[in-house]
Amino acid sequence: MFNNVQRWFCVLTLCAVAAPAWALLPIQHWQTKNGARVYFVETRNLPMLDVSVDFPAGSAYDTREKSGVAALTQSLLKLGAGGLSEDEISRRMADAGAQFGGRVDSDRSGMSLRTLSSPDEMKQSLDILARMLQRPEFPATVLEREKKRIIDAIREADTKPETMASRNFSELAYGNHPYGLRGAGEAATVARVTRDDLVAFYRRYYTADQAVVAIIGDLARPAAEALAEQLTAELPRSASAPTISPVPSLAKAETRVIAHPASQSHLLMGIPGIKRDDPDYFPLFVGNYILGGGGFTSRITEEVRSKRGLAYSAYSYFAPMQERGPFVIGLQTRKDQAGAALAVVRATLKDFLDRGPTADELLRARQNLVGGFPLRIDSNRKILDYLAVIGFYHLPLSYLEDFVPSVEKVTLADIRAAFARRVDPARMVTVVIGPDAATLAAAAVK
Numbered sequence: 001m002f003n004n005v006q007r008w009f010c011v012l013t014l015c016a017v018a019a020p021a022w023a024l025l026p027i028q029h030w031q032t033k034n035g036a037r038v039y040f041v042e043t044r045n046l047p048m049l050d051v052s053v054d055f056p057a058g059s060a061y062d063t064r065e066k067s068g069v070a071a072l073t074q075s076l077l078k079l080g081a082g083g084l085s086e087d088e089i090s091r092r093m094a095d096a097g098a099q100f101g102g103r104v105d106s107d108r109s110g111m112s113l114r115t116l117s118s119p120d121e122m123k124q125s126l127d128i129l130a131r132m133l134q135r136p137e138f139p140a141t142v143l144e145r146e147k148k149r150i151i152d153a154i155r156e157a158d159t160k161p162e163t164m165a166s167r168n169f170s171e172l173a174y175g176n177h178p179y180g181l182r183g184a185g186e187a188a189t190v191a192r193v194t195r196d197d198l199v200a201f202y203r204r205y206y207t208a209d210q211a212v213v214a215i216i217g218d219l220a221r222p223a224a225e226a227l228a229e230q231l232t233a234e235l236p237r238s239a240s241a242p243t244i245s246p247v248p249s250l251a252k253a254e255t256r257v258i259a260h261p262a263s264q265s266h267l268l269m270g271i272p273g274i275k276r277d278d279p280d281y282f283p284l285f286v287g288n289y290i291l292g293g294g295g296f297t298s299r300i301t302e303e304v305r306s307k308r309g310l311a312y313s314a315y316s317y318f319a320p321m322q323e324r325g326p327f328v329i330g331l332q333t334r335k336d337q338a339g340a341a342l343a344v345v346r347a348t349l350k351d352f353l354d355r356g357p358t359a360d361e362l363l364r365a366r367q368n369l370v371g372g373f374p375l376r377i378d379s380n381r382k383i384l385d386y387l388a389v390i391g392f393y394h395l396p397l398s399y400l401e402d403f404v405p406s407v408e409k410v411t412l413a414d415i416r417a418a419f420a421r422r423v424d425p426a427r428m429v430t431v432v433i434g435p436d437a438a439t440l441a442a443a444a445v446k
Helices: 004-015 069-076 086-096 119-134 140-157 161-174 187-192 195-205 221-232 281-293 299-306 335-355 359-377 380-392 399-408 412-422 437-444
Strands: 028-031 037-042 048-055 099-104 109-116 212-217 254-259 264-272 313-318 326-334 429-434
Touching: 028 221, 037 221, 037 380, 048 119, 048 221, 048 380, 069 099, 069 109, 069 140, 069 195, 086 119, 099 119, 109 119, 109 380, 119 221, 140 187, 140 195, 161 254, 161 264, 161 326, 161 429, 212 221, 212 380, 264 335, 281 299, 281 313, 281 335, 281 359, 281 399, 281 412, 299 313, 299 326, 299 335, 326 335, 335 412, 335 429, 335 437, 359 380, 359 399, 359 412, 380 399
Parallel strands: 037 212, 254 429
Antiparallel strands: 028 037, 048 109, 048 212, 099 109, 264 326, 264 429, 313 326
16 A cells, blocks of 8 residues: 555656646645744654754854854754753653754754654653753753864864865855854864853744744644644744845955865865745756756766766755855866866856757756656655755745746756856856865866
C-alpha cells in the first residue's frame, strides 16, 4: 500500500506533463494564540512526527564585536533546560527514541524533532523540546566548555584553504554587512561572549510572534494545534520585528590572491545575488542549472573539467536569503592550473551572459529539473524543510505546486534578462587560495 509521500510522488510525476492548479500537498496554516505561524501537513501512514521551530535569530543579528552569539545561543538550548541537565536531556531523548536537531544560518536559528507518534514517546519528546525552546538555562560551565571547543575548531579551520577562501569571499562580497560575519564567530569574539549575552539574545529574538512552527506526520489538526501552543505559549512577544539591513551593491571588481602550501588551489568568485522572494528566482534557478548547477551537464563543468581537465570540482549556485544572498562560482584545481582554470571560468561566464543558453540546453534543464522534482519531497523530513522555508520567508502556500509550472514557463529571454540584472562581471569579487599572485598571473597566460 502506498503511503502519502509515495502518492504525492506519483501525482507530482504526472503533473510534470500537465499540472492543474490544485493543492498537491494539503498544507494547513494558522497562528497560535501568541502569534506563531504554523504550517502543517497530516500524513497518517507512518507512526512518526516531524516538527521544527525557527526564529529570525541567525548570525546576521550578531554584532561584529561578539560574533558567534547566535550560534552559541542555539547550541546551548539543548545543553540544559527546564530543570534538566544536558545528561538528563540526552537520556530522556534516548528513552523516547527521539532525534533532536538544530540549525543556524545567517537568517534563522531553530530546533527540530523527529519522534514516534505513540502517545508516551511523543509526550516525552515534545516536553523536552518545549523546555529547550521556552526555558533554556545556558549553564555558565557548559558555555565555557563550548566556547573552548568552538575556539579550537575555528583556529584549526582557519589553517585550511577552503575556510580561507570562504572567509575572504564573504569579506569582499559583504564588507561590513552582517552577512559577512562567520556564523561560528571568530576566536577573539567567541572568547568575549558571556552568559548575559546569550540570555539577552534569546530574549530579543526567540519570541512567539516571530516563530515559525512546521509539523508533518501522524497527527490530526486538533492535536497539531495543541502541539504548536505547547511549544510557543511561554515565549514572549517581540517589541518589534527584527530586520536585516539591505545588502549594498559592489562598486567594482576585486581579486584577492593568498599563497598557501596546500597542493590544491581553491577559487571562489561571485557577487551578492537575490532575496528569497525575488521575481527572478526561477529564471536564475533554471539558468544556473545550465551554467554550473547541473553537475556534469553544466557548462562550467564541461569547459573546465571535461574538456580541459583543469578542476576536480567546478560549480555555481545562487543562495537566496532574507536580503541578497550570494551568487558563487567555485572550483578546486592544482596550483599550477589555477590561472588557466580561472581564465576559462571567466570566459565561460562571459559567453553565457552575452549569448545566454541554447534552446537545447534549456529543454534539457527543464526536463531534468521537472523530472527530479518529486525527489525533493519524497520524505517527511524534506517536506518539513520546505514547510519551514515557506513559513519563514512568507512564500505562498502553493509554492510547491507552482514549482513545476514555474520551471516550465522559463524562456531563453527570461534567463538572459535575469542574469543581466543580477550578475555583473565588472563588480564580481574573486578569491584564489594557493598560488602566489605571480604564479597565478603566469599560469593564466600559458
